[in-house]
Amino acid sequence: MRKKLTTCANCEQKFAEDFQFCPYxxxxxxxxxxxxxxxxNTISNYFSVDARFF
Incomplete structure (x- = not known):
């Protein structure tokens, strides 16, 4: 039985589809x-404070 592979959107490596995270x-x-x-994401971008601010 062959496992289905998926391609990582970040590093473009192939890995098993049942993994929750890319192993690479x-x-x-x-x-x-x-x-x-x-x-x-919108709220956190507008209200986040950088540590260098202080």
Whole structure:
């Protein structure tokens, strides 16, 4: 039985589809883009403070 392979979006290496993270670079294998993810990213970008600010 052959395992299905997927390609990492970050390092473009092939690995088994059932892995949650790329074994080569650690990138999450299934990036789901939902409305809540977009909202969280937008809010965190506007209200984050850099450590060098102080």
């Amino acid at each position: 670079c650690g990138q999450k294998s299934n990036e789901d883009l939902t409305l809540s993810v977009l909202f969280y």
